[in-house]
Amino acid sequence: MFRALSTLTLLLLACGFMLRRRRELHVWLMSTAFGLDLSALAMIEATRGAIHKTMTCPSLSLFVHVAASVLVLATYVAMAPLGIYIRRGNERYRPWHRRVAWVFGAARVTNYVTSWML
16 A cells, blocks of 8 residues: 555656646645655554664665655755745745755655665
């Protein structure tokens, strides 16, 4: 179930990226993907005790997965206000939103690939 949810999230993100010029749809797709990601994270912690598992004896693939996951969350936190500023008409934040989006994309794909390795 978690892999299906992660795949759906990745598809929403890809659609959001492709439809980035259609602002309202882009915002909806990205916000929905963020909500799904947070929901999946909460469910994984509740059902698997992911934080405790990570702290005990992580393998290299788990370590990379967790690092990518933390980076994904950090970039979500950075991109949300940047997107809000742009949506309100402050275009000077667009280059930063774009840069953070590339870091986010790389981290999210790494997160997805490593989730299949665990």
